[in-house]
Structures are given as structure tokens and as C-alpha cells.
Amino acid sequence: MTTQWIAIRDLPAHTGEKITLCGWLYNLRSSGKIHFLQLRDGTGTVQGVMVKNEVPEDLFNETKSLRLEASVEVTGVVRSDERAPSGVELSVSCLRVFQNPEDEYPLGKKDHGIDFLLDHRHLWLRSSRQQAVMRLRDRVIRSAREYLQNNGFILVDSPIISGSAGEGASGLFEIDYFDSKAYLAQTGQLYAEAAAAAFGKVYCFGPTFRAEKSKTRRHLTEFWMLEPEVAFYDHEDNMDLQEGLVCHIVAEALNHCRPELAVLERDISKLENIKPPFHHLQYDEAMEMLHDLGSNTPYGDDLGNEDETILTQQFDRPLFIECYPKAIKAFYMKEHPTNPNLVLCDDLLAPEGYGEIIGGSQREDDYDRLVARIREEGLPEEAYDWYLDLRKYGTFVHSGFGMGIERVVAWIGGLQHIREAIPWPRTIYRIKP
Ligand code: 4AD
Ligand code: MG
Numbered sequence: 001m002t003t004q005w006i007a008i009r010d011l012p013a014h015t016g017e018k019i020t021l022c023g024w025l026y027n028l029r030s031s032g033k034i035h036f037l038q039l040r041d042g043t044g045t046v047q048g049v050m051v052k053n054e055v056p057e058d059l060f061n062e063t064k065s066l067r068l069e070a071s072v073e074v075t076g077v078v079r080s081d082e083r084a085p086s087g088v089e090l091s092v093s094c095l096r097v098f099q100n101p102e103d104e105y106p107l108g109k110k111d112h113g114i115d116f117l118l119d120h121r122h123l124w125l126r127s128s129r130q131q132a133v134m135r136l137r138d139r140v141i142r143s144a145r146e147y148l149q150n151n152g153f154i155l156v157d158s159p160i161i162s163g164s165a166g167e168g169a170s171g172l173f174e175i176d177y178f179d180s181k182a183y184l185a186q187t188g189q190l191y192a193e194a195a196a197a198a199f200g201k202v203y204c205f206g207p208t209f210r211a212e213k214s215k216t217r218r219h220l221t222e223f224w225m226l227e228p229e230v231a232f233y234d235h236e237d238n239m240d241l242q243e244g245l246v247c248h249i250v251a252e253a254l255n256h257c258r259p260e261l262a263v264l265e266r267d268i269s270k271l272e273n274i275k276p277p278f279h280h281l282q283y284d285e286a287m288e289m290l291h292d293l294g295s296n297t298p299y300g301d302d303l304g305n306e307d308e309t310i311l312t313q314q315f316d317r318p319l320f321i322e323c324y325p326k327a328i329k330a331f332y333m334k335e336h337p338t339n340p341n342l343v344l345c346d347d348l349l350a351p352e353g354y355g356e357i358i359g360g361s362q363r364e365d366d367y368d369r370l371v372a373r374i375r376e377e378g379l380p381e382e383a384y385d386w387y388l389d390l391r392k393y394g395t396f397v398h399s400g401f402g403m404g405i406e407r408v409v410a411w412i413g414g415l416q417h418i419r420e421a422i423p424w425p426r427t428i429y430r431i432k433p
Contacts, residue, residue: 005020033050158191161177193390312351367388
């Protein structure tokens with residue numbers, strides 16, 4: 001191809017030049033003598049202005065019949081325009097139509113219900129709001145990786161198909177695996193632990209699966225989890241790492257995603273508060289506070305979504321809740337040194353009612369205790385023989401955590417529901433498109 005297309009994002013640098021761009025028609029308004037074409041190409045939008053007596057009559061008439069989302073190549077001179085959000089507009093002299101849709105574009109300007117939008121997710125992604133969410137997601141992932149890489153971590157990915165459960169036997173997706181059964185990963189953690197014994201500081205990052213029948217604003221059946229794991233880090237070191245990572249991600253969103261956060265109408269001041277030190281409560285203290293706030297959740301239970309919401313509304317920064325009862329947490333967590341009923345773990349809750357974005361713990365490094373926990377939980381011991389080997393050959397204090405990417409994106413973007421934070425949401429009732 002010989003044509004040099006210019007991205008809409010880069011137009012201001014070409015002010016005064018005649019350029020060509022490729023994209024889609026986002027909106028079209030016409031007065032009798034002028035067409036105003038809102039054009040988008042994925043990098044931004046720009047208004048193209050086509051004046052009747054400056055272009056061939058055929059072109060002017062054909063343009064009038066364009067439908068939304070027609071794919072086009074447009075040539076014109078870039079002019080600065082103070083009123084335009086991008087600072088420029090395009091005086092259109094030439095327009096080539098790749099395709100003018102035969103049917104009306106299903107996603108018009110009218111308010112569609114959420115089910116209709118989700119059914120049309122493949123088209124909905126073109127909207128300015130969804131573009132803002134996906135760019136924010138991209139930035140969250142990039143900055144998370146960057147933070148870990150800059151701090152000496154190496155990426156060691158975990159398998160998606162596995163013979164053993166990670167988080168416990170419930171909520172597993174079982175698949176036929178030749179002549180046996182296998183499971184889709186709920187977590188990459190157990191593999192990350194093995195990798196930490198090989199490399200020290202590692203992380204894995206990939207899709208994880210939970211067959212929970214939760215219909216909340218915070219649950220997907222497929223979500224992306226970033227899981228750092230560090231040799232010789234204890235519970236405290238683990239929380240410091242979480243705090244550093246989350247602060248970096250928020251700072252980078254503020255550095256790079258101002259336009260996106262503006263589209264999402266996010267209150268930036270709330271994000272500017274996200275600085276160390278985060279708040280800390282022990283599980284016991286959190287329970288007491290919840291009871292004062294009117295919660296009925298009994299001591300010993302996990303916090304419900306509602307509990308997390310009311311608790312985090314009390315704080316302007318993320319909140320660590322530490323040391324939950326052993327009985328409600330996963331088998332691999334390290335027993336508390338002075339209270340055998342508790343474990344050395346933390347949940348990090350995002351403010352403004354968003355709730356848990358990270359779950360982490362120091363891992364049980366004692367062979368006998370770990371075997372006992374596996375038996376207590378009724379887990380198949382033989383599936384964990386390799387995991388137990390890590391406690392047999394050079395056992396080591398180590399800790400790690402999992403951060404749910406969609407939960408973080410929903411919080412930073414101020415989204416109502418996590419399903420907007422992933423390109424193709426999977427929930428109990430949705431696996432299409
Ligand atoms: O607290 P979870 O279940 O922890 C683990 O899976 C650990 N094995 C992680 C580790 O220590 N390496 O999940 C971790 C995070 C949660 O805090 C939440 O952000 C996210 O994963 N998450 C979900 N996100 C969307 N939908 C769901 N159903 C989720 N379940 C967990
Ligand atoms: Mg959790």
C-alpha cells in the first residue's frame with residue numbers, strides 16, 4: 001500500500017498539511033451546504049467538514065447517504081480549531097467508501113439496556129466509553145508488569161489446565177482430558193510458588209476461572225489475575241509489595257489516562273488520595289467495626305460484599321484486612337505464630353465501596369502442617385505431591401498474592417459493574433459473543 005495514513009491521535013502534528021486517514025463514520029450531521037462527519041479510527045475522533053461547493057457534487061450527495069459505522073478513507077487539510085477537543089478538524093476534499101452498511105447500525109444514540117449492549121459487545125467496544133475502559137485496562141496491565149519487572153521479578157506463567165484444585169474443590173470448571181478429568185485454573189499460585197523456589201521473585205499473569213454462581217457486580221467466571229510470589233518475603237513484606245504495586249498503577253493511570261478518566265467522568269481527586277500508607281485492620285477489628293456499622297455477619301464468617309462496601313466507604317485509601325480465621329481461608333496459608341485459629345493473610349479492599357482487589361498470604365512452609373491442612377480440607381493428597389515437594393527440598397518462608405485486573409480497572413475507572421472491565425465478559429448467563 002502506498003498511502004501513508006495518519007492516526008487521528010497524531011493529527012495536531014500535521015496542522016496545515018493535507019493528509020489521509022482511514023476509519024469509521026461515528027456520526028454525521030448535515031446542513032444543506034455542509035456535512036459534519038465525526039470520524040474515529042481507534043486512536044481518537046476528529047470532525048471532518050465537507051463543504052458542498054468545495055467537492056464534486058456526486059461526492060457530496062453520496063456522503064449524505066452514509067450510514068453510521070461506514071468504513072472510509074478520508075483526505076483533507078488539518079486545520080487548528082480551538083473548539084475541537086483534539087484542537088484540530090479536517091477540511092475534507094476526498095472520501096472513499098470501503099463499505100456503507102446496508103442496515104442501520106444497531107447501536108444508535110438512544111439508551112440501550114445493558115443486556116442489549118452485552119449482546120452487541122462486538123460492536124459496543126467501538127463506543128467512546130468502552131474505548132476509554134479498554135485503554136485504562138491496557139494501562140493497568142502495562143504498569144503492573146512494568147512495576148514488577150523494574151523490581152527484579154521475572155514472568156513465569158502457570159498452566160491453565162491442571163490436575164489439581166488451587167483454591168479449594170468448589171467453584172472448579174471440570175473438563176474431559178482424554179481418559180481423565182482436569183480443571184481450569186482458579187489460580188496460578190501453586191505453580192508460582194514452585195517458580196519462586198527456582199527464581200526468587202516471580203509472577204504469573206493469565207486468565208483464571210471460577211464456576212461460582214455469584215451474580216454480583218464483582219464476579220466473573222473468567223477473569224485475569226496477576227500473581228506475584230516471592231521467596232523469603234513474609235506477611236509484612238507481602239503487604240508492602242501490594243501497596244507499592246497499587247500506588248504505581250494508580251499513579252500511572254493518572255499520568256497516562258486523563259482523557260479516558262474524563263470520558264468515564266471519574267472523580268480524579270479520589271484517585272489522587274491513593275498514596276502510602278494504606279490503612280490496616282486485623283480481621284477482629286474489622287468485625288467489630290462492621291458490627292458497629294450495623295452488619296449482622298457473625299464473627300468467624302468471611303466478609304460479604306455488603307460488608308466490604310460499608311467498610312471501605314469509611315476510608316479514603318485502600319484498606320488491608322489481615323489475619324482471617326483459618327477455617328474460612330485456603331489450605332496453603334501460614335498459621336498465625338501466636339493464634340492457631342488465624343492465618344497470616346490479607347485482603348486489600350479498594351475504597352469507595354469497591355471492595356477486595358487483592359487476596360494474599362504468607363504460605364505454609366511446614367511439611368507436616370501443610371499435609372494436615374490438605375487432609376482437613378478433604379483434598380486429594382496425591383494431586384499435591386509435587387507441591388509438597390517444595391516443603392521437602394529447601395523449604396522457605398514465602399508469600400504472594402493475586403490481584404484481579406478487572407476489579408482494579410472497575411475501581412480506577414469508577415465503573416458500576418466489573419463486566420465492562422473485560423473485553424468479553426463471561427458470567428453465569430453469558431458466553432456470547
Ligand atoms: O482471593 P483470591 O481467590 O486469591 C487467590 O486466588 C490466590 N490463590 C491468589 C494468590 O495468592 N496468588 O483471588 C484473588 C483476586 C481477588 O482479590 C479478586 O481481585 C480477584 O482475584 N477475583 C475475582 N475477580 C473477578 N471475578 C471473580 N469471580 C473473582 N474471584 C477473585
Ligand atoms: Mg479472596
